[in-house]
Amino acid sequence: MTTFLSFFNYWAVVVLMMIGYYCVIVRGNMVKKIIGLGIFQTSVFIMFISAGKIIGGSTPVLRDGVELYSNPLPHVLILTAIVVGVATTAVGLALAVRIQEAYGTIEDDELSSEEEEDARGE
Amino acid sequence: MNIADIMPFSVLVPLIAAPVCALLPGRRLPWLLCQVSALASLVIAALTLPAALEGTLSYAFGNWDPPIGIEYRVDAANALVALLLTAMATLILPWGRLTVDQEVPERQGTFYALFLLVLAGLLGITLTGDAFNVFVFLEISSLATYGLIAHGRDRRALLAAFRYLVMGTVGATFFLIGVGFLYIMTGTLNMADLAERLPAVADTRTVRVALAFIVVGMALKLAMFPLHLWLPNAYTYAPTFVTAFLAATATKVALYVMLRFIFTVFAPDYSFVALPLATVFLLLALAGMFAGSWVAMFEQNLKRMLAYSSVAQVGYMVLGVSLVSVLGLTASLLHLFNHALMKAALFMALGAVIYRTGGVQLANLRGLGREMPWTFAAFALAGLSLIGIPPTAGFISKWTLISAALEAGQGWLVALIVITSMMAVIYIARVVETVWFQPRPEGAAAVREAPLQLLIPVWVMVAANFYFGIDTRLTLGTATAAAEALMGGTVSGGLQ
Numbered sequence: 001m002t003t004f005l006s007f008f009n010y011w012a013v014v015v016l017m018m019i020g021y022y023c024v025i026v027r028g029n030m031v032k033k034i035i036g037l038g039i040f041q042t043s044v045f046i047m048f049i050s051a052g053k054i055i056g057g058s059t060p061v062l063r064d065g066v067e068l069y070s071n072p073l074p075h076v077l078i079l080t081a082i083v084v085g086v087a088t089t090a091v092g093l094a095l096a097v098r099i100q101e102a103y104g105t106i107e108d109d110e111l112s113s114e115e116e117e118d119a120r121g122e
Numbered sequence: 123m124n125i126a127d128i129m130p131f132s133v134l135v136p137l138i139a140a141p142v143c144a145l146l147p148g149r150r151l152p153w154l155l156c157q158v159s160a161l162a163s164l165v166i167a168a169l170t171l172p173a174a175l176e177g178t179l180s181y182a183f184g185n186w187d188p189p190i191g192i193e194y195r196v197d198a199a200n201a202l203v204a205l206l207l208t209a210m211a212t213l214i215l216p217w218g219r220l221t222v223d224q225e226v227p228e229r230q231g232t233f234y235a236l237f238l239l240v241l242a243g244l245l246g247i248t249l250t251g252d253a254f255n256v257f258v259f260l261e262i263s264s265l266a267t268y269g270l271i272a273h274g275r276d277r278r279a280l281l282a283a284f285r286y287l288v289m290g291t292v293g294a295t296f297f298l299i300g301v302g303f304l305y306i307m308t309g310t311l312n313m314a315d316l317a318e319r320l321p322a323v324a325d326t327r328t329v330r331v332a333l334a335f336i337v338v339g340m341a342l343k344l345a346m347f348p349l350h351l352w353l354p355n356a357y358t359y360a361p362t363f364v365t366a367f368l369a370a371t372a373t374k375v376a377l378y379v380m381l382r383f384i385f386t387v388f389a390p391d392y393s394f395v396a397l398p399l400a401t402v403f404l405l406l407a408l409a410g411m412f413a414g415s416w417v418a419m420f421e422q423n424l425k426r427m428l429a430y431s432s433v434a435q436v437g438y439m440v441l442g443v444s445l446v447s448v449l450g451l452t453a454s455l456l457h458l459f460n461h462a463l464m465k466a467a468l469f470m471a472l473g474a475v476i477y478r479t480g481g482v483q484l485a486n487l488r489g490l491g492r493e494m495p496w497t498f499a500a501f502a503l504a505g506l507s508l509i510g511i512p513p514t515a516g517f518i519s520k521w522t523l524i525s526a527a528l529e530a531g532q533g534w535l536v537a538l539i540v541i542t543s544m545m546a547v548i549y550i551a552r553v554v555e556t557v558w559f560q561p562r563p564e565g566a567a568a569v570r571e572a573p574l575q576l577l578i579p580v581w582v583m584v585a586a587n588f589y590f591g592i593d594t595r596l597t598l599g600t601a602t603a604a605a606e607a608l609m610g611g612t613v614s615g616g617l618q
Contacts, residue, residue, distance in 0.1 A: 088291050
């Protein structure tokens with residue numbers, strides 16, 4: 001039980017990761033897929049950030065009387081990864097808008113049947 | 123000035139040119155800027171290669187010494203991939219201007235800006251010695267790639283781009299998870315430093331899981347069977363210019379990253395023992411070779427046929443890796459280079475056909491060989507290279523692969539390699555038969571030969587296929603040096 005609790009951050013990561021991944025695979029709606037991707041990526045961000053936290057550690061700014069600092073590097077890395085995630089979401093949503101304009105739907109199964117029709121017209 | 127000091131500029135030039143390109147008006151200027159920056163990168167990469175063959179080059183950004191700062195680290199393996207990338211960009215651009223004019227008539231400034239971002243991203247992945255930097259550049263190039271694919275005129279290009287986005291992001295995030303585990307275990311992101319610190323913690327589940335995540339993430343990006351599902355549609359519906367460039371470069375860079383992690387960061391003695399990678403790669407490579415060739419044999423759309431053929435060709439590269447020997451790895455790197463040459467030539471020839479006829483459904487191309495003799499002659503000759511007939515580049519890489527299989531005592535692989543090559547004969551011959559030996563349908567509009575501006579680059583690429591099939595000093599020599607560098611100078615004779 002104590003092992004379970006002491007790793008609770010990783011359990012949160014695992015749960016979030018599975019939720020996100022499930023959304024990406026199972027959901028047929030493209031916007032929901034993008035939401036799933038977002039949750040999936042966020043779980044990885046949490047993994048990085050929680051690894052940089054040191055219990056009792058202070059913010060990584062030089063001050064008098066502080067000996068123990070948390071590791072700032074994972075935070076910086078994740079700042080970059082968040083920007084990447086935002087860009088991915090933006091591109092994905094932009095594509096979803098264009099797909100809605102071109103096909104009139106963003107549901108995967110309806111798109112597949114439209115796709116077959118396109119293939120027959122070739 | 124030291125070569126190591128100018129090395130980062132091959133990434134910086136296209137990266138800085140990209141936003142400028144997006145602001146340029148018209149059609150001529152963005153293309154010109156693109157061409158100039160690709161050429162500049164090529165010159166730098168060409169200068170880097172001989173220096174990298176003599177010893178590993180290193181550049182520390184902002185004078186922060188590695189492993190604290192970010193480092194560009196170049197040995198024979200990355201120098202070869204960087205040269206391939208920049209050479210392909212420089213050769214495909216002059217050919218691409220007409221096809222882009224036709225297929226992407228509007229807002230070419232942003233189109234070429236995306237192309238420059240892809241180039242900068244791929245070069246960044248190749249040159250960097252920092253694991254997190256690989257992820258960042260991977261996403262830069264991937265995001266730009268999704269945009270480029272969505273430029274296709276068919277509305278299915280949008281769907282292909284979206285599906286590639288979902289799979290590509292999952293792949294990149296898997297890679298990020300792997301890098302995160304490595305950072306948690308070792309506290310460093312520098313690849314050379316990781317290689318030193320990993321043995322101390324190698325015997326933990328975390329490190330094994332990190333390796334698994336990185337391999338699967340990269341397998342998605344390099345379209346290793348059965349993770350190739352994004353590739354056929356993405357290649358088919360993207361503008362031909364984009365297809366030719368991606369087929370020649372994007373999957374190759376992902377393969378390079380995978381090799382870099384398996385061999386340099388984790389070391390082959392660890393990677394192939396901690397996980398049954400050799401067996402998995404062997405089986406998936408064979409499955410990919412057969413499945414890809416099989417589908418290609420029956421495919422009616424020629425672009426899609428070549429896309430499936432790429433899945434099969436990735437199989438050959440992975441097969442070389444699965445032999446875990448210097449010769450096998452040499453065959454992989456050699457085929458990485460040669461396949462880029464042959465696929466670029468084939469897609470460029472198809473681009474010329476699309477420019478004149480608007481489509482590449484096989485049924486519509488009957489008898490066209492007599493009206494576009496030069497284009498289809500180039501296609502047939504590049505096809506010989508794809509099949510692996512001497513004296514083409516494809517022959518050299520298949521020969522090396524077969525030698526590696528024999529050296530590893532896996533003689534039965536030779537038969538399978540020959541059988542899949544026969545399947546390539548079938549799908550190339552099918553095209554040749556249709557365009558040269560079938561009559562033109564009655565009442566079909568006359569088609570003129572493709573303009574010289576398209577033909578000359580295609581023939582340059584075809585000539586390269588024959589040149590590198592005869593003079594193998596550059597390719598085989600560099601690939602051997604790169605394989606030896608990756609294996610760390612140790613020769614372990616194949617599978618134990």
